[in-house]
Amino acid sequence: MLAWLLLLSTGSMAQKTSTSSGSSFSQYANEPGKEQWIAGALIPNNSQYYEGTSTLQRLVLVNIPANPAPPLGKDGTYHEMTLKVLATKAGVNAYDFVTGFDQAIKDYTNITGTIQIKSGFDPTSSAQRLALVTGASIPNPATVDMITRLFQSTSTAVAAAPAAGTYATKIATAVNGYDADSYPGFGGVKRGVQLYAEPNNPISGAKLDFLGYDAPDQFGDSYGLYKLSWTSASANLLVLAGGHLANSDNSSPYTSLWLGPNAGASNISGGPYHFKLNQLDGASLGNQDNQIQSGSITVFVAPCTLNDYTAACVGDILTYTGSSAAINPTRTWSITGDGEFVSSSASNATVITPGNVATVYVRAKSGPTGTYQVKVVTTATNFAPSTCTDDVTVNNVTAGAIAGGGTLCTPFNPDAFTSTTAGSGGGTISYKWQSSTTSATATDFADISGATSATYDAPAVTATTWFRRVATSTLNGVTCSDNSNVLTVTPNAITPGAIAGGGTLCTPFNPDAFTSTTAGSGGGTISYKWQSSTTSATATDFADISGATSATYDAPAVTATTWFRRVATSTLNNVACSDNSNVLAVTVNDVTAGVIAGSATGCSPVDATAFTVTTAATGSGTLSYKWQSSTTSATATDFADISGATSATYDPGALTATTWFKRIATSTLNGVTCSATSNVLTVTVNAVPYRPVVTVQEALICTGTNTAPTITVKCSIEGTYHLTQGTTTRDITNPLSNAGNDLVITNIAVGVGGFSLTVTNANGCLSGATTCASTNTCAAQVYMVSSPSLPVGVLAKNIQTEAYPNPTGRDATINFSVPKSGRVVVEVYNAIGAHVVTLFDGEVKAGENQSVTLKGASLQSGTYTYRVIANGSTKSNRISLIK
Structure with a gap:
């Protein structure tokens, strides 16, 4: 076989490549008994083949570069390889032509006639065919493993050879013999070049075109011109073919072919030069032919590839790799202009002189030329030197x-x-x-x-x-x-922080000190000032507060709703930036109680007129009212709310004891209640005196006897007694000086149907009447007057009692009633709890008003406590004696 081994290198559009590359190839000898696929050794003799048979051709393309200029509609995976096949040698027809590899094996016996393929070789055996394909010398970088992988790949195609009619008449007859029969491995295809790609890299569009013959050169040699084309992304390609026929003269047809060993060398001077590789994708392959040699044919040029940079920046370190298809190449590097070789791509690399290395580093520098050129010269044994250069403009x-x-x-x-x-x-x-x-x-x-x-x-x-x-x-x-x-x-970012405090306040409207819940922060030194406004939280009239420069602030009492804020200032690089905190409101909930009227005085029970408002209450919020009362004094601390009394006015109803009243006005604002207390009204209840206790000098006064009797009033009180007999009433004045003593009434009329005696005390209160039917005597206790039918209001459930006047300068009258009939005791104690006197100890009916007098003449000034004890219950009260 013509063992075409094309040594190619990978590259890119950013590389410079030397103008030509080389190839080495051989062909299989095929003389009977010495066939290389049988003997397993290349015979270094160009006559060791059988004339008239097709020699086996093997081509391995390694690292196929992308097509740099594919035709319109194609991409870089489309390839074209041109080759020449010798048609005449010194004017003698030596028609080498292209046929199939497997067809050449099949037709070997047909061509040689009785000479058979050596026993033991089976052209249908995959293993023996693989051994045949890998048997010839395999120059670097192709390997047995590579060829084996390609041959066993399913990514295959056949580029059919042109039909016989395409050729000159002289060769057409011979070609027809091959076109008449197909060969195994590729279906019904007759003649054709077999292509094998790397697995999973399919081949499409495989085609072999005959381009005609060129004119004979000065030696009488002419060639048939072929173009093999295919499309595949495979980096490596195995091409198997067959070729070589020789005629005995310039006109004999196929039947005149020279047959037999050594025919070629003895009849064609200089031996048969069969195939010449021309170009791959437009790049020259060295124009080498496949004359049988003892080894690989010398490659004419050691092709080199170098990175292609157009410009660089000052200080840029560019990496250059000088690639070559030659075996063990030697590289010589040089540089001119504004560039220098350095030790690495690091920024701190040092300047060096590179040796025989594949990769160098060049640093662009500022200089007078503004450009530099890097050059590598590649040499290798049996290879001609090649030079690659790169010119770079330094862009400063x-x-x-x-x-x-x-x-x-x-x-x-x-x-x-x-x-x-x-x-x-x-x-x-x-x-x-x-x-x-x-x-x-x-x-x-x-x-x-x-x-x-x-x-x-x-x-x-x-x-x-x-x-x-x-x-x-x-x-x-x-x-x-x-x-x-x-x-x-x-x-100078400033965060003002946050402050807390304020709220809705009652008088005196003095808020607690404002606190700092979040400190101000910023890029510089923080300082503070406080501001206030009485307009609104968003007002523009906030003014600085003198001296308020701390993170916190204790505001004084305000007279109107006031808003406060803290201004935080960050001073950085002498630039002051400020921001305002949240705003605190101190809301004044002002309330006035107003003025009420309706104080009254009367005898028990006193039904005072409803209290009125002379001056209305005012407040910042919603006003509400409640009324309170006390039976102690106008300044007492025991004022208590009156149930249901929540209007601006109040009708107290009938009272049996002196009572003090006041109204509390409440303003509710923002949920905060503030109250003010009005003036105090007094309803003075004067006790009704007990009906007089009398004795008559002569009982006949009640029966109409004409005797002139007298009536003695026991336990008399200060006031005016009214004696009625018949239709006549006369008044008897009893001065204070005689109070407590007997009052003797004379000039009593007789025979007028008895008498009726009442008394009006110093407070103008009238007692019940004592008549003949109700005469009695005073009780045994001192200072006591018993009145069995005192007409004072009755409270059904509790002991009722009061003392008047209180405080007193001399005597005090104690009124009382009990809710249940039974024994009642009234006792008096001094300020240290010592017993002073028992004023009453006797039976009292339920609801009956009773009255006793505490004589102050023999007592010292001070506070006395009296107790009304009845049916297991006690009611206490105090009397102040001031002399």
């Missing part, structure tokens, strides 16, 4: 300078940044602005969308932010950038 750029920034108060919106020095460079200058919230030297500076001018007006920031401008010089499509100085925008 300076960022210029900017100004602006500073320390700002909210809303932290700086003035537009200005350009004090424009950026410059070898190419076209453009700008972008970047920012970072980390630091001036941070690595996280990020582009600001839309900020591409020489100046920039930044929006308000929320944290300290650093800004810089990046100037970019674009030259030959390469951009080089440099950063300007950094501007700092420092927000």
Whole structure:
């Protein structure tokens, strides 16, 4: 076989490659008994093949690069390989032509006639066919494993050879013999080149075109021209074919073919030069042919590939790798212009002189030329040297300078940044602005969308932010950038904190000290001042409070609703920024009680007129009322609420004891109640005196006898006694000096039907009448007057008692009644609890009003307590004696 081994290297559009590459290939000998697929060894003799049979051809393409210029409608996986097949040699027909690899094996016996393939070789055996395909010499970088993998792949195709009619008449007859029969492995295909791709890389569009013959050269040699095309993404490709027929002269048909060993060398001077590889995807393959050699044919050029850079920035370190298909190549590196070799791609790499290495690093530098050229010369044994160069323009750029920034108060919106020095460079200058919230030297500076001018007006920031401008010089499509100085925008952020206190207050409207629940904070030093307004929480007239510069503040009493706030100030870089706290309200809930009227005096029971309002109550909130009463005094501490008395006015109803009344007005504002107490009204209840206790000198007064009797009033009281006999009534005055003594009434008329005696006391209260039917005597106790039918209101459930006058300068009358008939005891004790006197001890009917007198003449000044004891219950009261 013509063992075409094409050594190709991977590359990209960013690489430079030397202009030509080489290939090495051999073909299988096929002389009977020495066939390479049988003997297993390449015979280094160009005559060791059987004339008239097709020699076996094997081509391995390794690392096929993408097609750099595919035709319209194709991509980089489409490939074209052109080759030449010798048609005449020195004017003698030596028609080598292209046929199938498997067909060449099948037709071997047909061509050689009685000569058979060596016993033991089975062309239908997969294992023996694989051994055949991998049996010839395999130059690097192809390997047995690679060829085995390709041959066993299912990604296959056949590029059918042109039909016989395509060829010149002289060869058409011979070709027809091959076109008449198919061969195994590819269905009904007759002649054709077999293609094998890497697994899972299908082949499509495989085609072999005959392009005609070229004109004979000066030696009389001419070639048939072919183009093999296919589409596949496979990096490696195995091509199997057959070829070589030779005629005895220029006109003999197929029947005149030379048959037999050594025919070719003895009849065609110089031996048969069969195939020549021309180009792959437009790149030259060296124009080599497959003359049988003792090894691989020498490759004419050691192809090299080098990275292709057009421009670089000052300080950029570019990586160059010199690739070569040659085995064990030697590389010599050199550089001229504004570039230098360095030890690595690190920024701190040192300058070096590289040796025989595949990869070098070049740092662009500022210099007079503005360009540099890097060159690598590649050499290898049996290879011609190749040279690759790369010319780079050095793009030098300076960022210029900017100004602006500073320390700002909210809303932290700086003035537009200005350009004090424009950026410059070898190419076209453009700008972008970047920012970072980390630091001036941070690595996280990020582009600001839309900020591409020489100046920039930044929006308000929320944290300290650093800004810089990046100037970019674009030259030959390469951009080089440099950063300007950094501007700092420092927000003097201030948080005012929070305060607490205030509220709705009653008089004297003095709030508790305001507290600080959250301290003010900011970027600088914090200070405080307090302000107040009597307008509203959002007023514009808040004014500083003199001396109020602490975090807390104890406001004095206010006279009107007042709003307070604390101003926190942060001073940073001599810039003061302030913010206001929440607002506290001190709300005045003012209330006036108003004035009430309706005090009254009367005899028990007293039914006073309903109390009236002479001056209405006022309040900041909603007004409500309640009435209270006390039977102690106007200044007593035992005033108690009157159930249901919640109107502005009040009708007290009938009273049997002196009672003091007041009204409490309440203003409710924001849930806070404030109250004021009105003036006190007094309903004075004067006790009704007991009916007189009398004795008559002569009982006949009641029976009409004409004797002139007398009536003696026992236990008399100060006042006027009224004696009625018949239709005549006369008044008898009993002075205070005689109170308690007997009062003798004379000039009693007889025979007028008895008498009726009443008394009006010093308070103007009239007693019940004593008549003949009710005469009796005083009780045995001192100072006591018994009145069995005192007409005073009765309370059904509790002991009722009162003393008057109280305080007294001399005597005091004690009225009492009990809810249940039985024994009643009235006792008096001094201030230290010692017993003074028992005023009453006797039976009393339920609801009956009784009255006793405490004589103060023999007692010292002080406070005395008397107790009314009845049926296991006790009612106590105090009498003040002031002399």
